[in-house]
Amino acid sequence: MSDETSYHMTPEEFRRRGRELVDWIADYQERVGSLPVFPQVQPGEIRAALPARAPEQGEDFDAVLRDLEKVIVPGLTHWQSPNFFGFFPSNNSGPSILGELLSAGLGVQGMMWATSPAATELETHVLDWLVDLLDLPAAFRSDSDGGGVIQDTASSATLCALIAAREQVTDFASNDGGCDGSIVAYTSSQAHSSVEKAIKIAGLGCNNLRLIDVDDSFAMRPEVLAQRIEDDREAGLVPAFVCATVGTTATNGLDPLPEIGRICDEEDVWLHVDAAMAGTAALCPEFRSIHDGLEFADSYCFNPHKWMFTNFDCDCFWVADRAALINALTILPEYLRNEATESGAVIDYRDWQVPLGRRFRALKLWFVLRHYGAEGLRFHIRRHIALAQEFASWVDASDDFELAVQPPLNLVCFWHRAGDEFTRQLHQRLNASGRLYLTHAMLNGRYTLRMAIGQTHTEAEHVERAWQLMSDLATELAEGDS
Amino acid sequence: MSDETSYHMTPEEFRRRGRELVDWIADYQERVGSLPVFPQVQPGEIRAALPARAPEQGEDFDAVLRDLEKVIVPGLTHWQSPNFFGFFPSNNSGPSILGELLSAGLGVQGMMWATSPAATELETHVLDWLVDLLDLPAAFRSDSDGGGVIQDTASSATLCALIAAREQVTDFASNDGGCDGSIVAYTSSQAHSSVEKAIKIAGLGCNNLRLIDVDDSFAMRPEVLAQRIEDDREAGLVPAFVCATVGTTATNGLDPLPEIGRICDEEDVWLHVDAAMAGTAALCPEFRSIHDGLEFADSYCFNPHKWMFTNFDCDCFWVADRAALINALTILPEYLRNEATESGAVIDYRDWQVPLGRRFRALKLWFVLRHYGAEGLRFHIRRHIALAQEFASWVDASDDFELAVQPPLNLVCFWHRAGDEFTRQLHQRLNASGRLYLTHAMLNGRYTLRMAIGQTHTEAEHVERAWQLMSDLATELAEGDS
Numbered sequence: 001m002s003d004e005t006s007y008h009m010t011p012e013e014f015r016r017r018g019r020e021l022v023d024w025i026a027d028y029q030e031r032v033g034s035l036p037v038f039p040q041v042q043p044g045e046i047r048a049a050l051p052a053r054a055p056e057q058g059e060d061f062d063a064v065l066r067d068l069e070k071v072i073v074p075g076l077t078h079w080q081s082p083n084f085f086g087f088f089p090s091n092n093s094g095p096s097i098l099g100e101l102l103s104a105g106l107g108v109q110g111m112m113w114a115t116s117p118a119a120t121e122l123e124t125h126v127l128d129w130l131v132d133l134l135d136l137p138a139a140f141r142s143d144s145d146g147g148g149v150i151q152d153t154a155s156s157a158t159l160c161a162l163i164a165a166r167e168q169v170t171d172f173a174s175n176d177g178g179c180d181g182s183i184v185a186y187t188s189s190q191a192h193s194s195v196e197k198a199i200k201i202a203g204l205g206c207n208n209l210r211l212i213d214v215d216d217s218f219a220m221r222p223e224v225l226a227q228r229i230e231d232d233r234e235a236g237l238v239p240a241f242v243c244a245t246v247g248t249t250a251t252n253g254l255d256p257l258p259e260i261g262r263i264c265d266e267e268d269v270w271l272h273v274d275a276a277m278a279g280t281a282a283l284c285p286e287f288r289s290i291h292d293g294l295e296f297a298d299s300y301c302f303n304p305h306k307w308m309f310t311n312f313d314c315d316c317f318w319v320a321d322r323a324a325l326i327n328a329l330t331i332l333p334e335y336l337r338n339e340a341t342e343s344g345a346v347i348d349y350r351d352w353q354v355p356l357g358r359r360f361r362a363l364k365l366w367f368v369l370r371h372y373g374a375e376g377l378r379f380h381i382r383r384h385i386a387l388a389q390e391f392a393s394w395v396d397a398s399d400d401f402e403l404a405v406q407p408p409l410n411l412v413c414f415w416h417r418a419g420d421e422f423t424r425q426l427h428q429r430l431n432a433s434g435r436l437y438l439t440h441a442m443l444n445g446r447y448t449l450r451m452a453i454g455q456t457h458t459e460a461e462h463v464e465r466a467w468q469l470m471s472d473l474a475t476e477l478a479e480g481d482s
Numbered sequence: 483m484s485d486e487t488s489y490h491m492t493p494e495e496f497r498r499r500g501r502e503l504v505d506w507i508a509d510y511q512e513r514v515g516s517l518p519v520f521p522q523v524q525p526g527e528i529r530a531a532l533p534a535r536a537p538e539q540g541e542d543f544d545a546v547l548r549d550l551e552k553v554i555v556p557g558l559t560h561w562q563s564p565n566f567f568g569f570f571p572s573n574n575s576g577p578s579i580l581g582e583l584l585s586a587g588l589g590v591q592g593m594m595w596a597t598s599p600a601a602t603e604l605e606t607h608v609l610d611w612l613v614d615l616l617d618l619p620a621a622f623r624s625d626s627d628g629g630g631v632i633q634d635t636a637s638s639a640t641l642c643a644l645i646a647a648r649e650q651v652t653d654f655a656s657n658d659g660g661c662d663g664s665i666v667a668y669t670s671s672q673a674h675s676s677v678e679k680a681i682k683i684a685g686l687g688c689n690n691l692r693l694i695d696v697d698d699s700f701a702m703r704p705e706v707l708a709q710r711i712e713d714d715r716e717a718g719l720v721p722a723f724v725c726a727t728v729g730t731t732a733t734n735g736l737d738p739l740p741e742i743g744r745i746c747d748e749e750d751v752w753l754h755v756d757a758a759m760a761g762t763a764a765l766c767p768e769f770r771s772i773h774d775g776l777e778f779a780d781s782y783c784f785n786p787h788k789w790m791f792t793n794f795d796c797d798c799f800w801v802a803d804r805a806a807l808i809n810a811l812t813i814l815p816e817y818l819r820n821e822a823t824e825s826g827a828v829i830d831y832r833d834w835q836v837p838l839g840r841r842f843r844a845l846k847l848w849f850v851l852r853h854y855g856a857e858g859l860r861f862h863i864r865r866h867i868a869l870a871q872e873f874a875s876w877v878d879a880s881d882d883f884e885l886a887v888q889p890p891l892n893l894v895c896f897w898h899r900a901g902d903e904f905t906r907q908l909h910q911r912l913n914a915s916g917r918l919y920l921t922h923a924m925l926n927g928r929y930t931l932r933m934a935i936g937q938t939h940t941e942a943e944h945v946e947r948a949w950q951l952m953s954d955l956a957t958e959l960a961e962g963d964s
Binding site for chain 1: 488489490491493495496497499500501503504505506507508510511512521523525526527528529532535536537538539540541543545546550553554555556557558559560561562569572573574575576577578579580582583584585586587588589590591595596597598599600601603604606607608611612614615634635637638641645648656657658659660661662663665674675676678679682683684685686687688689690731732787793794795810811813814815816817818822825827828836837838839840841845846848849851852853854855856857858859861862921922923924932938939
């Protein structure tokens with residue numbers, strides 16, 4: 001019950017309800033593996049179970065928890081199920097959830113150093129930690145000319161990198177005069193849709209985005225990139241931005257950074273590297289080759305909210321030259337002026353991102369890094385990759401299934417040998433079973449299943465059961481067809 | 483301790499640590515009023531207290547909580563202190579914190595209906611609730627041609643509205659061909675810096691942003707707007723976007739929406755209305771006149787994360803024609819294709835925002851609306867406004883202080899009659915006391931103090947003590963100078 005004179009939740013009720021909710025979440029974690037991963041609901045079904053109007057009088061928290069159980073949970077896709085193998089993972093963990101809780105409880109704004117110094121300094125600090133942990137180029141550290149910042153997503157990181165590149169190539173004129181249609185950007189045909197979205201938002205126009213061909217491993221062909229840049233220059237256009245991907249969405253394809261980097265270096269083109277999911281693998285020395293050539297990058301990002309046990313949103317974004325980013329995004333109205341900012345001795349993260357306000361997201365990353373230690377994180381990354389490689393070996397040894405491509409890390413792409421329509425129907429039956437969840441890709445025109453292994457609690461048993469289910473349903477489907 | 487074989491936090495430890503942290507937050511809420519609002523730390527001081535490298539082995543949660551207390555808390559600006567009167571409020575509440583906790587615990591992705599149907603449907607539902615609660619135009623409801631979405635901030639809402647306007651005015655050509663420097667946008671000289679930032683990001687160039695003069699109440703002068711639009715058309719430019727403000731940052735100035743709306747309507751220019759802080763007042767019928775003329779708006783936003791007890795981030799953004807927004811921001815790569823999307827029967831919120839991923843932010847809004855009920859929310863909004871009006875009456879009756887402008891709602895702008903330098907010094911002493919926190923504005927060239935009243939637990943006693951402190955320190959300062 002709320003304090004009747006104030007309607008607020010009293011500290012006592014907050015303690016009691018908070019404990020109940022923590023227990024509810026712990027229970028959820030324990031049972032989520034037994035829930036159907038993908039909900040069997042029709043569009044509008046959830047809304048139909050909710051009252052048409054907001055309550056005039058406040059309700060008891062018990063009523064909210066009842067609706068959570070009855071209306072909301074049956075309508076969720078359970079991303080934290082160990083049987084979730086769709087898209088890329090978006091995993092979380094105990095320490096991360098608690099870090100988010102603390103951030104909400106403190107309720108501070110980190111838009112500038114002065115609006116909460118600890119929020120800014122802890123963020124800079126853990127991003128420097130991560131430069132060391134992932135063995136990223138020293139230029140990304142805040143004690144060099146660069147530095148790191150937490151963005152909501154890799155989409156926003158790409159947009160910020162593109163704006164910085166656009167400004168740099170126009171000598172900071174496009175912020176004033178606008179775009180003129182001459183600026184060109186490049187990425188591979190396998191890159192994330194956020195590159196196209198950023199090009200559109202930034203006013204460059206997607207006609208000025210070149211989708212560079214890929215090779216058999218779905219990696220960008222650097223010689224094609226070089227040729228397109230040359231062609232564009234000859235046509236009087238201004239090549240400004242290349243987005244290379246470490247771990248593409250469809251297949252985890254790895255663009256060749258050393259070759260691409262050298263081209264960007266020679267051509268003086270901004271190189272942004274998007275390692276949203278795969279970057280986490282660099283915690284382990286044996287997988288660090290995915291970042292070979294990163295010393296050429298002007299900016300880089302990876303998402304602890306995908307595969308590093310830190311709940312969404314938490315994209316870590318670094319630049320080698322922070323002045324280029326800040327100059328592109330800074331605006332200082334009078335009401336934000338303050339001594340610390342004028343001194344130049346502090347970082348004001350509002351100038352590193354699109355929005356002004358920002359919450360204290362570094363807390364959850366700090367909690368995760370301290371709880372697991374580098375050792376604990378490496379343990380799980382190695383485990384996920386080993387599970388994926390083992391799954392791939394089963395596919396490879398199978399008479400019925402076939403690998404679409406050799407999996408570099410924790411994502412296995414494959415299809416049934418009976419063809420696209422069979423694979424598509426199998427996919428539907430698998431997801432309809434509720435016992436796992438997969439998404440698909442089209443590779444060289446073929447319908448491809450994607451098995452992404454990275455949920456916090458996915459263990460060998462879940463992968464084994466998934467493989468058994470695939471084999472069983474494929475047999476069933478083949479028999480039904482015959 | 484973590485599970486030694488897995489490094490994960492066990493469910494038992496999560497329960498125990500979760501309870502501890504809930505208690506820590508409840509304790510924080512109880513003591514925050516007695517902490518110095520603004521921290522006395524030097525740049526770099528917090529980082530210096532943290533180890534230079536991330537831990538190799540995981541640490542005990544107790545060690546993290548110790549550092550939280552010792553290193554982090556002394557470096558925070560306490561936005562949740564009842565003595566925080568700076569900027570605009572960014573308040574939170576028990577139910578909201580619990581909603582955020584639940585969102586982190588569930589860890590679902592709401593980028594499309596299919597990635598977690600309940601996340602999308604609850605969001606649409608509570609945004610429809612809010613249309614009714616604030617008595618916004620019915621065109622914003624999802625059962626009309628419009629609809630609402632949660633953005634991180636009003637900055638992002640403005641950017642999305644601008645992109646939609648840019649696309650609409652170019653007949654959806656600028657996404658393809660880029661901008662050509664002819665598109666013009668308008669806002670008042672008192673508008674938020676995010677408008678300029680959006681213009682830059684969207685590639686229009688800030689030379690194409692017209693800052694329209696304001697009247698004595700710091701509201702946009704519609705006749706000047708009309709003239710600038712006419713001038714621009716005569717110069718062959720393309721007027722495309724007007725951002726009007728309900729509650730400007732410096733003074734809570736209210737742009738005259740009926741007049742601006744009629745101009746936009748006649749000129750076929752997109753009207754976006756930014757009511758980030760003030761919009762919440764419309765919960766109360768007696769303050770709804772701030773939205774008179776909103777029926778002309780193409781888009782509108784307000785931030786429950788400012789003044790509606792919902793922790794950051796939570797900006798509610800509506801459009802009257804969702805197709806205009808979606809057409810501007812949609813991209814559908816193969817890996818996101820799914821039956822529900824193809825059916826057209828569902829909302830995919832990824833097409834309503836810049837990023838792709840999104841967390842389940844509707845939960846905290848739902849928790850807040852159900853806990854307080856409309857009645858409880860109105861109670862607090864009325865209370866805050868009454869406190870501000872009472873404070874203003876003290877200023878008005880004072881021989882030493884003077885109102886800069888009549889305060890329309892919960893923000894009082896004033897200065898000391900002894901002049902700018904005196905007011906500036908008084909401001910510094912007030913903030914250095916740690917007993918309250920104020921920020922400033924420059925109004926007609928004068929250094930102005932801003933007293934924004936909206937923190938959840940600000941009561942009459944806090945406002946009274948603030949006024950007493952201002953009077954005392956002003957006397958002290960005057961005596962020291964004589």
